[in-house]
Amino acid sequence: MKILVCMSNVPDTTTKVTFAENNTKFNTQGVQFIINPYDELALTRALEITEKQTGTVTVVNVGLADTEPNVRKALAIGAHEAVRINAEPLDAYFVAEQIAHYAKGENFDVILTGRESIDYNGGMVAGLLGEMLNMPSINVITAIEIENGIAHLERDIDGGREKLDCPIPFVASAQKELTEPRIPNMRGIMAARTKPLKVLEPTGSQANTLTTSFELPAPKGACKLIDVADAGKLIELLHTEAKVI
Amino acid sequence: MKIIVFAENQDGNFKKSTFEAISYAAQIAANNNGNVTAVSIGNVSAEKLAELGKYGADHIVSYAQEVFHSFSGEAYSKAISHAAKSLNANLIIVSNTYSGKTIAPRTAAQLSAGIVSGVISFPDMQNGFKVRRTVFSGKAYADVNVNTSIKVLAITPNSFAILDQPKTAAIEIMDAGIGSENVHTKSTEIARTSGKVVLTEAELVISAGRGMKGPENWHMIENLADILGAATACSKPVSDMHWRPHSEHVGQTGITIKPNLYIAIGISGAIQHLAGVSSSKVIVAINKDPEAPFFKAADYGIVGDAFEILPLITEAAKAFKSQQA
Ligand SMILES: Cc1cc2nc3c(=O)[nH]c(=O)nc-3n(C[C@H](O)[C@H](O)[C@H](O)COP(=O)(O)OP(=O)(O)OC[C@H]3O[C@@H](n4cnc5c(N)ncnc54)[C@H](O)[C@@H]3O)c2cc1C
Numbered sequence: 001m002k003i004l005v006c007m008s009n010v011p012d013t014t015t016k017v018t019f020a021e022n023n024t025k026f027n028t029q030g031v032q033f034i035i036n037p038y039d040e041l042a043l044t045r046a047l048e049i050t051e052k053q054t055g056t057v058t059v060v061n062v063g064l065a066d067t068e069p070n071v072r073k074a075l076a077i078g079a080h081e082a083v084r085i086n087a088e089p090l091d092a093y094f095v096a097e098q099i100a101h102y103a104k105g106e107n108f109d110v111i112l113t114g115r116e117s118i119d120y121n122g123g124m125v126a127g128l129l130g131e132m133l134n135m136p137s138i139n140v141i142t143a144i145e146i147e148n149g150i151a152h153l154e155r156d157i158d159g160g161r162e163k164l165d166c167p168i169p170f171v172a173s174a175q176k177e178l179t180e181p182r183i184p185n186m187r188g189i190m191a192a193r194t195k196p197l198k199v200l201e202p203t204g205s206q207a208n209t210l211t212t213s214f215e216l217p218a219p220k221g222a223c224k225l226i227d228v229a230d231a232g233k234l235i236e237l238l239h240t241e242a243k244v245i
Numbered sequence: 246m247k248i249i250v251f252a253e254n255q256d257g258n259f260k261k262s263t264f265e266a267i268s269y270a271a272q273i274a275a276n277n278n279g280n281v282t283a284v285s286i287g288n289v290s291a292e293k294l295a296e297l298g299k300y301g302a303d304h305i306v307s308y309a310q311e312v313f314h315s316f317s318g319e320a321y322s323k324a325i326s327h328a329a330k331s332l333n334a335n336l337i338i339v340s341n342t343y344s345g346k347t348i349a350p351r352t353a354a355q356l357s358a359g360i361v362s363g364v365i366s367f368p369d370m371q372n373g374f375k376v377r378r379t380v381f382s383g384k385a386y387a388d389v390n391v392n393t394s395i396k397v398l399a400i401t402p403n404s405f406a407i408l409d410q411p412k413t414a415a416i417e418i419m420d421a422g423i424g425s426e427n428v429h430t431k432s433t434e435i436a437r438t439s440g441k442v443v444l445t446e447a448e449l450v451i452s453a454g455r456g457m458k459g460p461e462n463w464h465m466i467e468n469l470a471d472i473l474g475a476a477t478a479c480s481k482p483v484s485d486m487h488w489r490p491h492s493e494h495v496g497q498t499g500i501t502i503k504p505n506l507y508i509a510i511g512i513s514g515a516i517q518h519l520a521g522v523s524s525s526k527v528i529v530a531i532n533k534d535p536e537a538p539f540f541k542a543a544d545y546g547i548v549g550d551a552f553e554i555l556p557l558i559t560e561a562a563k564a565f566k567s568q569q570a
Contacts, residue, residue: 013497013517017384037498093353093360118497120380120387122362124399127318127350136319136429139347142491156492157316158255158343158445160437166430176498177491208359208393212375215386217523223530223540228549232561234529237545239565242527244506245449245473 001055001146003046004108006099006125007039007074008089008117009067019214026119026214035070038114040077040181042174046112047078047182049146056080058108062089062098068197075192076184082197090207092120096128097205103133109168110151115140115175126173136166140175246279249334251325252297252305253344254289261446262340262402264300269405270338271301271412273367279336282306283414284328286321287313291416298414300407305416310423316344317428322351327421329356329395336368341399342445349399359391362399382497382520402446403503444493447476450504452495452522454480456511456532456551460488465555466510472562478502478522480512496521511551514539531555 011017012032020027035043046057059074060083061067071082085098103111111133116123123139130137142161143154151166156175184192226234238245248270252263263283270281283302285294288309297305308324325348329337337352339345341362353360365386366377373390376398380387444450451470457463463477470477477493484494495502497520507525511532512518519542522528530543533550540546547554 131354
């Protein structure tokens with residue numbers, strides 16, 4: 001079993017989001033970057049699968065050299081090898097094209113992504129990759145077992161859950177509940193130092209969307225406090241003042 | 246401008262998000278000398294199909310062959326692309342639901358189209374084509390230019406009004422020539438949480454956190470939600486401890502929602518939680534700690550014990566509903 005896990009490098013969840021250069025760039029100053037939490041789930045599940053059967057897990061990241069600490073972390077968690085495609089991840093389409101270009105010759109059985117990156121929340125890479133590689137794509141999976149070349153999966157659907165089967169190869173995106181993330185241990189960290197981390201140059205494709213500026217939401221007005229004794233008045237206010245019920 | 250909208254149905258009924266998407270498209274068309282084709286995929290009655298005209302579709306196309314009877318991202322995306330190519334469409338609109346998110350990127354790749362998801366604005370076409378989307382789970386907005394001739398937008402549910410703009414739309418049955426060899430996934434079981442308001446589409450959400458002490462107290466939350474016709478949600482630790490199903494977990498690592506009303510009970514308001522709910526129109530925080538960060542993000546607040554406050558609100562909600570009836 002050959003599994004590819006796509007990983008993005010995102011700001012830590014506690015980050016106070018601010019922008020620089022006249023609101024055209026995310027301000028990375030003092031921001032700590034982590035492996036996208038959903039990608040971490042995908043990675044852990046991939047490791048569990050290859051530990052049960054045999055196989056290898058490769059992580060791929062489209063990013064500049066500053067993502068390498070987290071790529072190494074993925075190796076420390078247990079990935080067998082890593083590939084960094086040396087380009088700024090301009091948009092989902094661009095990232096998917098880079099990964100598809102790399103993956104085409106590699107014969108992966110399963111390609112896993114996270115359900116979305118927690119910075120841009122696009123959730124598009126799995127579907128784009130699936131189409132570019134001519135594979136089915138299954139979004140937001142909460143369970144996966146692979147037997148004799150067939151995966152048994154569960155995924156979230158609007159208002160429920162679906163069980164489905166899919167033959168390899170395919171692309172799937174990891175949803176919470178897929179597994180619990182693994183934390184690297186000392187042995188893993190030592191081993192990661194000597195594991196292969198290949199750097200590839202990007203293919204020539206250009207991004208077809210461009211983020212021109214960012215804006216923070218307007219700050220909320222003051223919170224209107226209601227006394228506990230009058231708690232029932234909330235309903236009236238929601239009806240007459242806020243007009244939401 | 247030729248616009249195509251994916252008209253998503255569930256068990257033969259179009260979703261609210263579909264009507265939002267058609268209303269959205271019809272407004273763009275009206276301002277740009279365009280027209281709107283609603284594309285229905287799967288088994289939907291003629292009567293239901295005709296409903297799409299009510300919200301401004303000029304033309305309704307239905308793909309109802311056997312291969313579409315159960316959902317498949319591969320087949321559904323190909324049907325949308327088929328419609329787009331047949332009609333020379335340059336804008337494709339999908340609602341950012343789970344199904345929409347599966348289809349939209351595949352369609353974009355098939356058409357080499359630029360794609361933006363999480364869209365919350367009408368396009369600004371004065372100088373190119375620009376839309377606004379949420380980023381950082383609602384902590385910020387980004388304005389994005391799309392530079393391709395064909396564009397795909399996945400719009401956020403609950404972001405655009407449903408408008409009555411009736412048109413007499415002709416219904417056309419189309420066949421994309423897609424066979425079962427195009428579908429690799431096989432659905433073996435579908436379980437829906439029946440009778441409940443779907444959280445991602447809900448206008449009202451009652452959410453609770455660790456302050457509710459344990460799962461045995463959730464009947465108070467469910468009761469209030471039932472009375473108001475709201476969906477229920479929870480904070481991450483609550484689903485981590487299995488007090489509530491994971492599907493209710495909202496926040497940066499759960500789902501992002503955008504209801505008209507979000508009532509947070511016994512939730513502290515950690516930055517990761519707020520990320521997923523701060524786009525709600527009106528936020529109410531109920532917390533015994535006056536310093537709880539949620540009060541900074543809320544429009545209304547009650548400082549006190551949830552177990553004392555909930556019965557009072559529930560009674561008031563009951564009285565309000567019976568008065569309305
Ligand atoms: C990587 C990462 C991702 C995360 N993602 C998410 C996410 O997506 N969603 C999320 O929710 N969290 C997320 N978290 C967790 C988040 O940081 C908080 O820990 C969590 O939201 C707290 O949940 P809570 O408010 O229910 O519990 P607590 O923080 O324990 O707060 C309970 C609140 O209830 C109040 N309370 C207690 N008793 C009563 C009572 N009787 N009446 C009224 N009020 C009462 C208390 O004053 C307190 O404010 C994430 C954390 C990390 C590190």
